[in-house]
Amino acid sequence: xxxxxxxxxxxxxxxxxxxxxxxxxxxxxxxxKKKFKHRLYPEASFSLxxxxxxxxxxxxxxxxxxxxxxxxxLGEDFWxxxxxxxxxxxxxxxVYDYQISLNFLHDLVRTCDAAxxxxxKIALDHTLKDDAHGVLGYEYQKRRRAQDLxxxxxQNQPYYQRALEVELVSSPEITCxxxxxxxxLESFQESELEPFINYKLNELTxxxxxxxxxxxxxxxxxxxxxxLMA
Numbered sequence: 001x002x003x004x005x006x007x008x009x010x011x012x013x014x015x016x017x018x019x020x021x022x023x024x025x026x027x028x029x030x031x032x033k034k035k036f037k038h039r040l041y042p043e044a045s046f047s048l049x050x051x052x053x054x055x056x057x058x059x060x061x062x063x064x065x066x067x068x069x070x071x072x073x074l075g076e077d078f079w080x081x082x083x084x085x086x087x088x089x090x091x092x093x094x095v096y097d098y099q100i101s102l103n104f105l106h107d108l109v110r111t112c113d114a115a116x117x118x119x120x121k122i123a124l125d126h127t128l129k130d131d132a133h134g135v136l137g138y139e140y141q142k143r144r145r146a147q148d149l150x151x152x153x154x155q156n157q158p159y160y161q162r163a164l165e166v167e168l169v170s171s172p173e174i175t176c177x178x179x180x181x182x183x184x185l186e187s188f189q190e191s192e193l194e195p196f197i198n199y200k201l202n203e204l205t206x207x208x209x210x211x212x213x214x215x216x217x218x219x220x221x222x223x224x225x226x227x228l229m230a
Contacts, residue, residue, distance in 0.1 A: 023135070031061070031096040031134040035158050048100065049087045055187045056099035057163040060092065061134050063100075065126040065203075066108060066119060067093055072126075073117050082111055096134040102163050102188065102196070109195070120199050127203050128210050146212040147174060150228055153204055163193060164200060176204060177225040197224045 005013065014021035019030050036056065070079050083090055086107060092098050112119040130137055136156050143149035150168065154176065157166045163184040169175045178200050180193045205226055208215050216229035 027131070027135070029094045029096055029131070029134065033135055033159055034097045036099065036162050046089055046092045046095075046098065047087070052086075052088065052101040052104050054103065055101050055183065057102040057184055057187075058100050058105060058161045059096065059159060060098045060100065061096040061136075062160045063093070063105065064096070064132050064134075065123040065129075066105065068126040068129070068132070069119055069122040070108070070112065070117075073122055074112070074115060078115070082108065097159075102161075102184070102193075105196070106192070120195055123199070124202055124206055127206060140207070140211065143211065146208050146215040146228060149211055150174065150176060150204070150208060153207060163188070164197060166200070166204075174228040175220050175225055176228070177220065177222070179224055201226055 011021045014024065019032060024030050067079065080090065086104070088104065109119045126132055133140065136159060139152055140149060143152055154166045154168055162181055164178050165181045166176065166178050169177070178197050180190055184193060201224065205217050208217060208228065218227050218229065220226045
């Protein structure tokens with residue numbers, strides 16, 4: 001913790017570790033845009049309690065908005081205290097592809113509820129920020145139609161989470177439906193996943209409205225769905 005690596009040392013380390021040296025310096029986090037595996041980094045130095053290794057259903061990318069909401073509303077001491085209590089290191093949150101259980105988010109939400117903060121709602125305020133989605137945020141800025149943006153958001157869900165399945169159906173309105181994945185139902189009850197489904201619905205519609213204010217968005221035919229009018 002006393003020596004700062006030279007530019008050449010850092011470049012060589014990144015080559016060895018398989019990460020983009022330029023992006024880590026420019027962005028301030030590591031994002032390789034990798035899909036889920038049984039365990040993404042089996043030899044990583046981050047230790048996780050068994051409760052957070054029982055299912056790898058979330059990427060750190062999914063948790064960025066929740067972390068920022070906690071920091072903004074309750075402060076860094078609260079965030080650090082929570083991480084210490086549950087046995088998770090803060091450095092893990094700089095690796096956007098790292099995987100963790102949905103139990104972590106549930107524990108964080110419950111802790112914030114006890115402190116008088118509705119985290120599901122406040123986290124939505126941070127989903128529009130530039131670094132909320134890592135390198136994927138640059139893709140969303142290039143979309144020229146609401147339909148294209150929605151397709152991109154749905155296609156990129158494997159880089160966020162696998163607790164939910166997100167699908168699009170055109171008829172002629174575009175219906176976006178969100179339901180629990182079979183993987184998630186092995187570890188959680190449907191009622192436990194409903195708040196996350198509602199959060200995802202609100203997040204996707206908020207991003208569409210932000211980038212395309214005139215987009216016509218309405219409720220879908222069933223729970224866990226909404227429609228983008230053609």
